[in-house]
Amino acid sequence: MLTGIHFLLTYMCNLKCDHCFVYSGPDAKGTFTLGQIRMALDEATKIGTIKWIYFEGGEPFLFYPVMLEGIKIARSMGFKVGVVTNAYYATSEEDAELWLAPLCKLGISDISISDDSFHDEEEKDNHAKRALAAAKRLGIPVDSICIEKPTVEADIDKEQNKGAPVISGGAMFRGRAVEKLVEGLPQRRWEEFTECPYEDIKDPKRVHIDPYGHVHVCQGLSIGNIWEFPLSKIVKDYDANSHPICGPLIRGGPAFLAKEYNVKHDDEYIDACHLCYLVRLALLDKFPKYLAPRQVYGLE
């Protein structure tokens, strides 16, 4: 049952992190207008099961007045609202409070702040820490997201896998991470990746919608376009098994997706997402409607 809609309010970001799934950066195109947000929220109410609306990106605070108005409309419709931000504006705690107080007034239920070395190399007094302190002072529920550069450790905790290398850091090997972070990491046979470990593709609990209208069940994996069909209809009609990418992923994960379409591949990959992302990249021209937008795959 779908309970959350996450607006990728913009693909633009002040930063260009190596681990970004969606290739955000200062030059990334695509931002929702207020009218489009209103239209999508109207549709979200028709679905009947949506509880949460999130505003994220890119960096949603780059379009602050639009984000604020979007939050206001979502709150007036009875949704709980959250935002995800890198807190670039938190030049001091006092300043961060100025930016966050209007969200507090609107009754926001969650702020997730990226606090890691990808976003700010300073560990103790950084933008995220200042925004966290300001949000706490305002009484806004807040948490931090910490993703670090992948490192390899021996897995000594899991009896069955004793000694097998595990990759820590929390980066997902999709999007720019595949271009920037994979070097030197241990890999496994491609046939091992027989399921999607992270997304409930058959029955998604949340989807992301982007300014081009794509409804993503995973970044760059679209189940419809809200500028062509109403969001409520896309959600109601979604049949994962008959979707040309989701179907194979459900039946046998990224390995089956590669087999199904005879995609040429290497022998080994870091994890399921690494294989999935590269197979999807190879299928982009065959399924442009379902594997979109191209910029999420680092292409024009």
Ligand code: SF4
């Ligand atoms: S990249 Fe593929 S395997 Fe990874 S979460 Fe997304 S759909 Fe699942």
